[in-house]
Amino acid sequence: MTRADAQAALRNPLAFIAARWTPDPRTVRRAALTALVMSVVIVVTGGAVRLTGSGLGCPTWPKCTDDSLTTTSEMGLHGVIEFGNRLLTYVLCAAVGWAIVAARSQKPYRRSLTLLGWTQFWIVMGNAVLGGIVVLVGLNPYTVAAHFLLSSALIAVATVMWQRTREGDAEPRPLVGKAVVQLVWFLVAASVLLIAVGTVVTGAGPHAGDSSEVARMPVDWEGVAKLHAVLAWIVVTLTFALWFVLKAVDAPKGPLARTRELFLILLAQGAIGYVQYFTDLPEVLVGAHMFGSCVMWIWVLRVLLSLRERPEETAPQPSPVPAQEPATSASIAGPR
Numbered sequence: 001m002t003r004a005d006a007q008a009a010l011r012n013p014l015a016f017i018a019a020r021w022t023p024d025p026r027t028v029r030r031a032a033l034t035a036l037v038m039s040v041v042i043v044v045t046g047g048a049v050r051l052t053g054s055g056l057g058c059p060t061w062p063k064c065t066d067d068s069l070t071t072t073s074e075m076g077l078h079g080v081i082e083f084g085n086r087l088l089t090y091v092l093c094a095a096v097g098w099a100i101v102a103a104r105s106q107k108p109y110r111r112s113l114t115l116l117g118w119t120q121f122w123i124v125m126g127n128a129v130l131g132g133i134v135v136l137v138g139l140n141p142y143t144v145a146a147h148f149l150l151s152s153a154l155i156a157v158a159t160v161m162w163q164r165t166r167e168g169d170a171e172p173r174p175l176v177g178k179a180v181v182q183l184v185w186f187l188v189a190a191s192v193l194l195i196a197v198g199t200v201v202t203g204a205g206p207h208a209g210d211s212s213e214v215a216r217m218p219v220d221w222e223g224v225a226k227l228h229a230v231l232a233w234i235v236v237t238l239t240f241a242l243w244f245v246l247k248a249v250d251a252p253k254g255p256l257a258r259t260r261e262l263f264l265i266l267l268a269q270g271a272i273g274y275v276q277y278f279t280d281l282p283e284v285l286v287g288a289h290m291f292g293s294c295v296m297w298i299w300v301l302r303v304l305l306s307l308r309e310r311p312e313e314t315a316p317q318p319s320p321v322p323a324q325e326p327a328t329s330a331s332i333a334g335p336r
Contacts, residue, residue: 018105028113029165031095031102035120036158038095040294042088043151047290049085051283055139055209057082061132078211089128096120099161110169116161123154139210141203141217148199155294159301168312175252176307180245184304187238191300194231195293200224206281225277232270239263242303258306262299269296 009016023031049055057071057078058064064071064083071079100117103110127150134143174181204221208214243259269292276285 014101014104017101018109021105022107023102023105025106025165028099028102028106029162031099032117032158032162032165035092035095035099035117036155036162036298038088038092039120039151039154039158040291040298042085042092043148043155043294044287044291045085045088046147046151047287049082050144050209051207051287052078052081053209053211054078054081055214056135056212058086058135061135086131089124089131092124093121096124103161103165112169113161113164116157116164119157120154120161123150123157127151127154139208139214141208141215144209145199145203148202149196152195152294152297155297156301159298160305163302163305164310167310170311170313172308172310174308176246176249176255180242180249180251180255181307183238183242183245184307187235187242188300188304190231190235190238191297194228194235195297197224197228197231198293201228207283207286229273229277232266232273236263236266236270239266254306254309255303258299258303262296262303265292265296265299268292 049057054077057075057080060066063069064079064086065075071083096117100114100121103113103117106113127147130143130147130150134140134147137143200217200219201221201224203217204219204224205216206221208216239259239262243256243263246256246259269289272285272289272292276282276289279285
């Protein structure tokens with residue numbers, strides 16, 4: 001590498017890499033999928049921190065203790081669990097960074113894909129700061145809820161990026177009518193409300209995230225849990241209605257398949273939810289329910305994204321050149 005190359009790499013490392021590497025489209029898709037998987041992993045491991053009472057295993061932030069950046073032997077298993085979850089944030093950053101580099105290096109350059117990668121990066125950075133605030137305020141349940149909702153936003157952006165890596169950049173073409181699209185948007189809105197109320201169930205429930213006394217949201221936990229169940233049934237009903245409508249209008253296979261998959265996921269998630277409710281919220285089932293929430297949210301978005309297709313953008317065809325008249329035509333040849 002020459003001195004000029006080194007200076008160029010320092011000025012704009014992404015452009016430097018893109019000029020020298022063209023990833024295979026499968027590599028870009030795998031990079032986007034890796035970022036999506038890691039966004040789910042960080043949610044599940046964050047849930048493990050709370051369910052094992054390790055939320056204050058590292059009692060301060062950004063260091064683990066006032067005197068140590070990492071966990072110490074005196075802090076025991078709780079410190080290891082909490083610090084391990086913090087380390088996974090770096091793994092998530094690496095996965096998102098790989099997705100950004102792969103998208104930026106793809107030929108032809110797709111600006112929208114790169115922007116989706118950068119959006120994930122800034123959400124991760126914001127959630128890392130919010131996670132630190134959660135620790136500093138002693139696991140305040142409202143900050144914990146905001147932490148989870150921001151993670152759900154990260155999953156949404158990662159899902160869209162993964163879908164976009166398998167599409168072109170032409171204008172989207174709808175595969176169903178406007179009425180079906182509106183029904184799906186109702187489904188998305190109900191799912192968002194379901195997730196939001198789920199954070200209230202968590203904030204009011206018994207799993208505070210620490211073995212010591214932690215403040216809970218001042219609402220009736222069982223009442224909110226029942227509201228959460230009602231919203232879940234609304235989402236299930238909307239999904240079944242969507243499947244019925246898609247069958248009636250003879251919709252393409254893509255929307256039908258995604259809707260059928262979502263319906264099965266919702267049934268499994270509902271079964272876990274009812275079992276955990278009637279068995280006094282065992283930690284393993286609560287963790288499985290958190291994972292199911294992430295998968296459900298991904299598939300709701302996949303249903304929405306399956307309602308249109310985006311083919312490869314084609315270059316405009318040059319307009320045909322009109323035939324020229326012979327130079328000896330009567331208009332210019334003059335009288336004979």
